[in-house]
Structures are given as C-alpha cells and as structure tokens.
Amino acid sequence: MNERFIILVEKYFDNVLSAEEKNEFEHLLNSNPELKNEFEEQKKIKEVLNKMKLRNPSRDVWDSYWMGVYNKIERGLAWIAISIGALIFFGYASFEAVNAFINDTTTPPLVKVGIGILIFGVLILIFSLLREKIFTHKRDNYKEIQR
C-alpha cells in the first residue's frame, strides 16, 4: 500500500488536510480505483467505530478507585515490614536452633548426621528452585518491559 496514501487518509479523517494535500488526495482517488475502494472501506469501518465507545462502569467504581490503590500500597508496605521482621526472627531462631542442636550431647551422632543431611537436602532444593526462577526470569521475553 502507498504510504503517502495512508497518511492522506488519516489526515482526511483527522480533518487536517491542507488544500494542496486535498488536491493530491482527490487526484489519487480519481486515478486509482483500487485506492478509492480502499478508502470507501476505511470510511465504512470508521463510521461503525465512531458510533461506539468503551462501556463506562458505575460511578461507585470511580469513587472507590483511589482508595483501592491506596489500600494496596499500604498493604504492600505492611507486607515488606512483616517479611523483613520474619526474616530476622526466623534467621535468629534457626541460628539458635542449629547451635543448640550441635551442642546437644543427648542426641546420638547418627541422628545428628541424619538431620544434618535432611537440612542440607532442603537447602539444595530451595537453591535449585530459586535458580530456576531466576533463570526463567532472565529468559523472559517480557523482562525488559516488566517495570
């Protein structure tokens, strides 16, 4: 399709054709029946589109819109605070638990080794899952546009 013709059609719909462009456009339409046909099709579909609009939701939606955004922002901040607190708490608790477990003389060494291997396995699993997630993110087609 003639790029110039497309620009002229769009300018025609936008009502911004200059006198010179108007002449050029009319000349194109009169000299090329295929372009004239294309233009008629564009006019028809434009007519249909001009009659429509996107459905407006009820007024309540707009009245509560900002509060919805604000509540989510506030809750997001709350979750960050909870996560940091939980991380510090559980980090410290884990450290203390491991310390107590290692220093515990009543637990047989074999049980200690078993639990140690179990924890090691869980850590590998968590590491593997995290790596997979990061790897998927790196290969994500929309990575650049997620912000």
Add this chain to the structure above:
Amino acid sequence: MITEKYREPSISKKKKREFEVLVKNNMKRAYFSALGLLGSHDSAMDISQEAFIRAYRNFNKYDPKRKFFTWYYKILKNLCLNFIRDNKSRKEENYLEYKINVSSDNPEKEVEQRELIDLLYKTISELNVDEREILVLREFEDYSYSEISEMLNIPEGTVMSRLYYARKKLYDKMKRKLL
C-alpha cells in the same frame, strides 16, 4: 504521649496527596486503556490499579518534564501483556456500547444495534494486541497521533499505517462474518 511521627500513616500526607491527584486525574484513561486490551472490567480494574502501585514505587524514575500518563502507560501496557501471556484462557466480556442509544420504542433498531456491537466486539477480540491497542487508543480514547506516537514510542507515520491496517483487517474480518 504519642508523637506526630507515630500518628503519621505509612505514606507521608504530602506524597499521598500528590499521588492521589495523579491517580484521580488519570484513572479513567488508565482503566479504559486496560479494558481495551484485556476485555474485562475486573482485570482492567486490577491491572490499572497495580500499574499505579508500580508507578508509585518507581516514582523516582519518572521525569516530571514528560507527561505522567505517557510514562504510566508503558507500565500499564507491560502489565497487560504479562497478564495476557499468563492468562491465555481468560474470559472477555463485551465492553462496547453505543455512544447514542436508540430509544427502546424501536425494538428492531435496538436488535440491529446489539448485533453490530456483538459483531464488532468479537472481531476486535480476534485482532492481535498491537492492532487492538492502536484501535482503542485512537478510535475509542481519541488520542492524537502524536500522543499515541509518544505513548508507544514509534514514529507518527507508523502510528498512521498501523491504524490503517488495523482498520482494514477489522473491516475484512467483519465482512467475512457477514457473508
């Protein structure tokens, strides 16, 4: 005694007020842009609100010399694309209506209008995201070519040709359905 600091909400009042004004000034076009892409009221609400939250969190990256909505629209579009990618079997609902409705004392005309709305909505749903987006922005949201060019980061000529071909495809598809 409780100090002023402890009585303050998580977000400072000044920052909240500024952002509230931005949200209220842009919420309608944000919602309608998302609605045009996602085709569902609930999804459009969720995604447009989520985009405002992301905008809030990344507000330090916003250049005040530029229009807020142009910057916000990029976040919104990316969230919409992610949503479309992750929810391939999502349900859409008819989100179109007539600008001027025919009075209910003309049932024939009313049925005709309803059929045309359904046909148009279904056909638009079959277009790809880029075509849908440009049609929504220009035909339903009335953005100028230069505004669309800025929002989509493409030259005005590309906006015009993308729009032209989107309308052409829409016309061809509707014509085929009517035959």
